[in-house]
Structure formats: structure tokens, C-alpha cells
Amino acid sequence: MRIIDGIYQLLTPFPQFTIEDAKALRRELQEHPRVTKGLPYVLPYLIKDGGDVVLVDCGWNTDSAYRALEEGMREHGSHPSEIQRLIITHIHPDHYGMAGRLKQLSSCDVAVHEKDAEVIATRYFAPRALTEEMQRFMELNGVPPSSTPQMSQGSIGMLSNVAAVPPDTELKGGEAFKVGDFDFEVIWTPGHSPGHICLYEPNRKILLTGDHILPTITPNVSIHAQTHGSPLGDYMRSLEALVDLDVRLVLPAHEFEITDLKKRIREIKDHHELRLEEMLACVDRGGSTAWEVAGRVKWATGKLEDFEPWMQRAAVGETLAHLEYLFELGRVAKVMRSGKLYWLPV
Ligand SMILES: [Zn+2]
């Protein structure tokens, strides 16, 4: 789909969706936004101007996602073999999964933020060690021993749909680059992923937001075994960093494009502030583990004990991100008791 001359929105389906179903949902969601069971698609952006061909994000490494990308590029007079540069907003498999295949086809320069580049190796090339680390992490956070093995295994299955490749260029944020007549700026927006980036084009007032800002979904901001610091604190600061940008069109990597950036930032911040209070209310005076808090707090998708293991893991991770941010704000303390981490209100 043409956004403006030179910027085109493509669509690649998630593995469990056909191209046709994903496209139908794309049209439906824009008119009637609603929560779907799992994400149906990713929206890569093709920037093609003055002989330059840049792709932002790609999709899972499945044949149907590749076919969708090829068709989409062909509609706008291009082909995956012509990609000169592939910029990845963050290395989650739905954005980065096809990078290896595209690199092989086009020898493109693959650009990833250095903070995400750091975790490519442990996440995609040697994931077994991560599984063990994850198991210890689950125990630390109060997950009962009967649940830890399945929860630690959670995402090993998705690796078959990822063709990982080390980046050629590591970004830091602040870089400026030209694509034909467009002037882009890289903005580092950690939170959803430590090396998440947005791309800003000030002349056209366009902002590509990856998963950082989505129209109706709030991206998962989570703590897991490899996390350092406070991702939710980072995320809230990354939202604040965009609020004064002059933007008339927001191009996200899921759902559909929106126009009112400031309003959406306000909504997302309000959501997390409410969530922080809810989480805090679920912490016992005598101390609670993240698993206990996650079991008490309300989830839109049901009860923690009924979740699939990977969803339980995401729920614990999201709970921890909120607890860590409450800690950063001085509203909870943490203490170790017989190998488990407990959170206490202060
Ligand atoms: Zn993501």
C-alpha cells in the first residue's frame, strides 16, 4: 500500500495465518479495532526513491511471509534481491526472522541497534544456555518447580521460523541517513526491546515506530533472564522522548497507521500508570514474589493458571517490569529469602 510516493507499507503474515486472512484482517482492524487471538501480521516498510531501496523490518522466515513480501515489493516495482539496506526496528522474530534469507538474496547491509545486536547470539545461535538461565530465573521469581521446565522451553519452537544473521551495521541512535530524497534519523527507543529504534523523517513528518507505539495494543515490556536495569522505566522515558516531535503520520509495525502521536503516547502512559497501581495493590505487606503478584493481578486474556506456559512467562516478565519500575520510583523494596526474590511496599 502506498503511504506517500516512495514509502510503501507491505504486509507479511504470522506463521499461523494465511496471506489472504492476514490481509482481510488488516482491512477489518482499521475500521473496527479489536483484540485478535495472536498477532496476524507484520507491516514492513519499503522506502524506494532515487535508485535507493531500503526495507524496514521483514517478517518471520516462512515461505508464505517471503511470498507476501515479494508480491508486495513487486507491486511497487521492486524485488527482495534489490534491497540495499535492511533496517531492523528490533530483533524480535516477527521483525527480524527473515533477515538471513534477505541477506543471502540481496547482500544487503543489515542494520540493528547495538543493544539488540548483543543478544542475537544467545537468543538465536545458542539458545540452550538461555533455557537453563531462564529456569533459574523462574525459580528466583517464585514460579513453582512443576511449571518452570515448560515455561523455560517456551520459545524454542519459534526458532525454526528464524533465519538469524549477524548485523553488518550496529546503530547507536542519532544517525542520519538519506534514502533518495528522504532524510531519516534513527531514534533509540529502548523498552519493548533494549535496542528498539524508531525512524523519523522530519520533512514529511513521518515516524516509523516498530512496536514502540501501536494504535491499540500496548507492547509487552518485560523482564527476562537477560534483562539489565528497568525496561519499563526506559520505555516510559522513550515515550517522553517522542512527544515533542512534529509528526503527522505514525507508521507502526502492527495493526494500522495513526495520525495523533501525542494522544496515543498519553493513552499508553495512562495504561501503565494504572497498571502500576494495580500491581502495587497486589503486593503483600510481608512481601510477594513476582509469580504471586502475577497470579493476583487482572489479565485481559484470563487467569494466570489457565495460560499456556509461554504466556505465563510473558505475564511474569511483564509483572517484573512493573515491580522493577516501582522499585526505581522508590515505592517497593526487594529482599532475597531462601533463594527467592520478594517485593515489599515501602
Ligand atoms: Zn516486538
Ligand SMILES: [Zn+2]
Ligand atoms: Zn512485533
